[in-house]
Amino acid sequence: MKKLINQPENFVIECLGGLFKAHSDKLDFTEDIHCVVRKDAPIGGKVGLATGGGSGHLPVFLGYVGKGMLDGCAVGDVFASPSSDQMLAVTKRVNSGKGVVYIYGNYGGDVMNFDMAAELAELEDIDVRTVLVTDDIASAPPEEKTRRRGVAGMVFAFKIAGAKAELGGSIEEVVGVTERALSNIRTMGVALSPCTVPMVGKPTFTINDDDMEIGMGIHGEPGITREKLESSDRITSRMMNALLKDLGPSKGDKLAVMVNGLGATPLEELYIMYGKIFDLLTEKDLRVHRAYIGEFATSMEMAGASITLFRLDDELTSLLDYHAETPFFSQY
């Protein structure tokens, strides 16, 4: 393991310590440093939005806490769920009285703890709703969509929900539009090299130098196929075929596209991929409304990338275009 760290067991706490020192103008925490909230939370009259999950994916999850996006986030250990108690602390802090919506990725530990937190919050008369992100098409076939894991597409869900809540939407409206957004979001990834969880000290999986794994999960969950690495154009085309087949857009549809680096893949390579994505979409008479290229949901130093397609209608377009400002994501 070759990492710029101190004691591995302090990895998360020291990361959070640095984060609060850097962004004390925007972020705050409850009594527990793992419970990150907007400095101005709760925002009066606004539905609260909360997420949570394991560390190791920055900017996911806490990076989207800020104006126009989320109000709070419970942070777990690397690749491990935060506790329901921490999620409850976030929930109480971000609730202005209009209720709280949980938006997070579909992973067993997270679901159990968020459901528990929701039950505890209800005992305190807080209205809690849940929207699960299940955008990773490689993790289960379309007929078992509810089993799919949540990956980079959750950033679009945060963006849409955040704008709707900021504009004064009710809890039902926020849940409804976020679910509609997610039904139009699909993601697929490719991994070229593994990452190492600091406390474990060895890579999460092994892969030959000249191999790639298409569809691999962000914690090293098995993908669809492992084979010899191909050219960027070839990999991109294969992923785009699978995504377009699953999403089923019609000619003339308007999309937002995200090309997300998993941690160790340079921006240059992401732009090479985007060039091909744009050409493939244009060939099919599909329009790109906005392109997001960079690191949005990572897996520490894993090499590889994911592509997310988001089909837009008029309301989703205006919510996506709405301004947002967090320490990791700004759009004006």
Next chain:
Amino acid sequence: MDVVISGKNVRESLIRVSDALFENADYLTSLDQKLGDGDIGITMTKIARTLKSYVTEQPFEDIGKSLVELGLVINRNAPSSIGTLLSTAILRAGKVVINKKEISTGDLAAMLDAANNGIKERGKSKLGDKTIIDALDPASKTFSELINEGVNLNDASMKALQSAEDGRDRVTGLESRVGRASWLGERTKGCIDPGAEVFVIILKSIIGI
């Protein structure tokens, strides 16, 4: 005949549960090391400690309210998967008897049923997945049936315990289907499920044997 159970009875049984969990922590860890990450003993020790300190401080005048609070405290002190499942069970069992100073055998059956449903819902597991449910679900069903038929508390409890043990043993030969253990597939065959064993230990100590 309807036996009435007092807050004092509930406290005493919880202290027995606490003692049993302390005693069995290492044994449970040895089961978990074959299937999971081997942390169940740590969780059970945390729960046992929480039980003892909470039960000592609380009068259990309102049995339901005290159990709901106990569930919350356990959740805070033992936030692993099995900790969350057990705190859910206690919380749900407590909700059934809110405002009651005494509970009947019928209440006990309803509490067991609520705990069973709570764990199923929270853990998204079903019979045959090789979890705590495989011991809890048959025990709950046996107990409810016998109490409905008018069987006395002692006999109904012993039969429920037998159902729990049978349920635990029935899945030992199967593969674990949920949680970390499910990743090991075939290798879990023949291993006793630590969650099912925990329930047997808890039920035994509630009964007082």
